[in-house]
Amino acid sequence: MSLAHAILASLIDDSCSGYTLAKQFDGSVGFFWQASHQQIYRELSKLDKLGWIVPEMITQEGKPDKKVYSVTQAGKLKLQEWIAQPCEPMQVKDDLLVKIFSGYIVSEQTILQQLEHHRQAHIEKLSTYRNLEQKYFQNPQQLSQSAKFQYLTLRKGIRYETQWVEWCNEAMELLNKN
């Protein structure tokens, strides 16, 4: 049910089309949830049928028409209820850790390559997050309520990527010392 709620959360922040939603799920919101455009269109028509969102047809010139969805009162209520419901920490699933776990059946170099690749990827992610932090969240105390919560998700992203980079370093060190 979480995709539904992630969509509601995104639409309540800013009404938009399925296409735009897909982009957001690929960008900022993408740090904590993702979905392909196919999934999004499927879910949007479901939410529409439930009456949690309503579409408004927008005709455009030079561009295809689009449906801009907004969250209804019923939809907002459902989202609020869901937020208040207790939930357990998500379970981790990670390819790389499966590979590390069986690392002893391949050459050390193979593992080191994987680690280096991931290290690099996390460094890049971290850097884009840090840039966002500097641009939009200079002094956290003075943010609006909604911006404060966005800031917290960004902070989570920064901590997450930092921790990955540090672990990659630790792992590479341990293996290099043989």
Add this chain to the structure above:
Amino acid sequence: MSLAHAILASLIDDSCSGYTLAKQFDGSVGFFWQASHQQIYRELSKLDKLGWIVPEMITQEGKPDKKVYSVTQAGKLKLQEWIAQPCEPMQVKDDLLVKIFSGYIVSEQTILQQLEHHRQAHIEKLSTYRNLEQKYFQNPQQLSQSAKFQYLTLRKGIRYETQWVEWCNEAMELLNKN
């Protein structure tokens, strides 16, 4: 395809039955991959058909019979190939972060409760991981190759949980300062 590889990784470390596998996916291996027993049995028969694993029937007294699966040469090769293949960092999906993102549409208390609950859960996870570290991985330099890699996955778990606790603290502080 990752469940298949996670199963191979687990079986190569220690041949066992579907039932035992399910337990492991619920325990130690569970930090980086999980699967229900239904999924596991389904996958095991698939891997058996592919010839990547072979079952051995074990008749037991006082307990139901069981099939103990071992990884074949072909299976090991497939796993090695998969490990060497480059892969991208897994995408994060997190309920709590969706809730935080929309935190401004509910009462602050609701969010603080969620944060406190998660903080507690992560503290407990962290403590069990730290206990494992102390019991089995006293001096990392002298571990066998396979234990070294297991140790690294544990270290990832410790860093992961630590980072969660720290973020929960940061978030609660920011909200409390209003």
Add this chain to the structure above:
DNA sequence: GGTGCCATGTAACGAGTTACATGATTGG
């Protein structure tokens, strides 16, 4: 003339969840 953006969808398949099903033994 080709690539990429805007915009929306269908169809088939694979992965994951929930519910149902069975049956013996051990421990409180």
Add this chain to the structure above:
DNA sequence: CCAATCATGTAACTCGTTACATGGCACC
């Protein structure tokens, strides 16, 4: 006597991925 542990599975369903499909406009 009830619950838990050991042990294996089927069936129905939802969620997520991959491939296919269309079509105009802008830019190089």
